[in-house]
Amino acid sequence: MHDRKPYLELKQISKRYGGVAALTGVDFSVYPGEIQAVLGENGAGKSTLIKIASGVTDPTEGEVLVEGKPVRFRSPTEAMRAGVVCVFQELSLLPEMTVADNLSIIDPPKWLGLIDAKGQRERARALLKRVGCEDVHPLELVRDLPLSRRQMVEIAKALGRNPRILILDEATSALTADDVERVYGIIRDLKASGVGILYVSHRMREIEALADTATVFRNGRKIETFTKGARSVDAIIEMMIGREVTHQYPEKPDPSTDKPVALAAANLAWGREIQDISFNLRKGEIVGLGGLDGQGQRELLLALFGVLRGVSGTVAVDGKPLLLDGPRRAMHAPLPMALIPEDRKTEGLMLPMSVRDNMTLAALPHLAGRFGVDRDKENAAVQSMVDRLRVKTPDMLAPVSALSGGNQQKVVLAKWLMTEPGIILLNDPTRGIDVGTKQEIYRLMRELANQGAAILFYSTDYAELIGCCDRVLVIYGGRIRRELAGETLNERSLLQSALNVDATEQAA
Template sequence: MKHVSKSYGGIAALSEVDFVAYPGEIHAILGENGAGKSTLIKIAAGVTDPSEGELYVEGKRVDFRNPTEAMAAGVVCVFQELSLLPDMTVADNLSIVSPPMRAGLIDARAQRERARELLAMIGCDDIHPLELVRNLPLSRRQMVEIAKALAKRPKLLILDEATSALTAADVERVYAIIRKLRSEGVGILYVSHRMHEITALADCATVFRNGRKIETFGIGERSMDAIVQMMIGRELTHHYPEKPAADLSAPVALSVRNLSWAEQLRDISLDVRKGEIVGLGGLDGQGQRSLLFALFGVLKGVSGTVEVLGKQQRLSSPRAALRAGLPLALIPEDRKTEGLMLPMNIRDNISLASLSRFQKGLRFDRSAEHAAVEQMIRSLKIKVSDLAAAVSTLSGGNQQKVVLAKWLMTGPGIILLNDPTRGIDVGTKQEIYKLLRDLADSGVAILYYSTDYAELIGCCDRVLVMYGGRIARELFGRDLNERNIIETALNVNGKEQAA
């Protein structure tokens, strides 16, 4: 890559990046959330095109218009979000791009044989080629995804958190595959937050921060402390409201014990007191979102107990969460798909979650609804000229305020926040920080997930750092700093619990 940049709506995801990967080399890509890692590999894999700059494969200039063109050039990516089709067989998935043909039809026998060979190559002979993907556990699906990538005979293989869902035995299999590919001259880009994997596998590493390449170095040339400092590289730049002294006498609003779900949440226990903002930290994808969804009754098959003000609750649905002793509210991550009805007008979006509040027998009190909506608009300083306009006409920051207004109208005693300031301007962020502290000061309990570590430090009284679906460490007081969050998120000390 030469001078590669990528911007989204005026925000630079990558800036003037020069990057080289060599055959027969395992090159680790390091950086915290938002550093530019995902944008880098998406450009390399043809998923997105650069705003500026040039790409070369084996010395030849390329302009990938899609992943198919990248794969034809030998660049294959295994993304963290699996691409398998769950209602098709393993064999179908492994040959979906170029199935073996005979007399103009798919040769089912040859397809099964190809699947057996690929599965044997990755040490997964126990997976039957005719098994539906949906019936496989997540770790087995991840291995099928890797086999699918190997079927394309890559010259450059990109692995994005390829071991995050694997069992210990499968991790060792993947290590062996990667080392074999390296010996055969395949170049490998390895994106991982597991630092012990980087030191065990990689030949070199490149650190990214805020969309820029910071440094490329050989493994062993930089200490772990130096690498973490490269990844952080900044001071707190936002102004946050002052935090009050911890009130340990405040009643516990939300108590969770031994909560587990699928392979994503493992024996979670935590307490959040009234008036407290508790953060959820760690790198993305460690179970933070699943925990919030579980508490709001979105997920099925959750085990463990949840108490609200000391009374056990069965939060089997969002409706049940809203009717708990202290009502729960979830501010979702994606306002456009999970938080708003974009074609609907602003007023109806704000009142949508609390319509029952304005129902008086068979009559709906429209004037009371209007008054409550107007109050929310004033309180949150939502910039709106016409309440009848579609909410899609508002800026991103004002759309986010509408989502907040919608749930605050329900009068929640516990608020679950899922990265609420992502993609909004600094001024709006400051307003939201103040709003959260004001809500906490009024006695609301807040559980707050953010991919911005500085935000967690500035806003939260305590931070629970998650790793592998578990709470790995609790940070507060002087220990609540970016270095401790990053070191725990990366499992620098290698204390990951066994699955």
């Protein structure tokens, strides 16, 4: 396949954590000027592979070579000095520091032996311009940036280290559509300059658009490496999950308008993000929130859950008015509400805590005994959720940080399902997780709806909205522009509505 030499090689790499094999006998190479995609379900071994390649962890067996010479990276800094730079899905930025400080944290520009603050700001401006983020000020604190901007700053930080091999782990999962296009351009420029790109993603369209070659992992083993176009999407998914793909989305029930209204929102407004939004959400239905990212969908979910201050308009739950003055009120509404947040690691989980403690965090009042928490009741409830959601964990006392991304997301879902919600608000719940886990979440959503739950589902993936939802409210500029259902719920209509283009206008 190649007549030139790889820059980075992993030979017969195995990694075990206790008795669990994360990787077994893997041979893997990354070439200069080539984009290689790495595919596989969560828990397939992708994260372990890139942690070994970038110096985060040591292999149990095997060796790493750079330009044909064996190396042992004792830290990510050593890997960076060898030209191997990684942008992890879990951002490494320090939130209390400025963007400029974060971008030069390892090797700041100096003048007379001291940090050159002006030089640091100029360097930050140049790197931010390179990633199309001139709107970010070098002296802004990282904590004040939205998630998509933090992700772009992370990419700028990696570029500042002049990589020979750039590893991107779900680098576009938190980005807006415009930023995704910018990242595509950056990746292609780096490829043209001879940088090798290792690209981990669950988005098949990205793989098709960018990758020269792709490697599939399953259960810690490399299954196959192939060139672009050599395998169909179905064949790739079959390789990833080890079985034939059937019915990606559960069957929808026949449309019905006689189901009782679970939530009625009227004239909701908040700043520029939410402007005069009114809609009904019925028991037993899944309603999607569509549109381009950043049009007010996330703010609408936060407003309904009482997170935002100063929201005007009214909300009724099961026919009774609900004050939007805090999550506690939402959780104790006539139909209890649950919000699955956007960022599972910072908003949904306490990473050092155990699987059990994370799952029961929101439902402790339900598990109380005479003298505090009833441990037998708690353990039974957790085991029931582990079985129901097929959470892969060594045991319920393992730290949730040790789980794969897809299993962490299942723990977040389990935490809120334990509160027995009647209304479930989902904020892009399948972002950055694998095909198999996505299908399990789709199945769970429909199962909950069939049991009478009302689900409001925001997704950046149009195929998910079409496959999962009974109807979709398309939001543009903080307003509902169109409701799509039945035959009108298709990709063309979704895109037209997302861009605020009228179908008749386009035909003209």
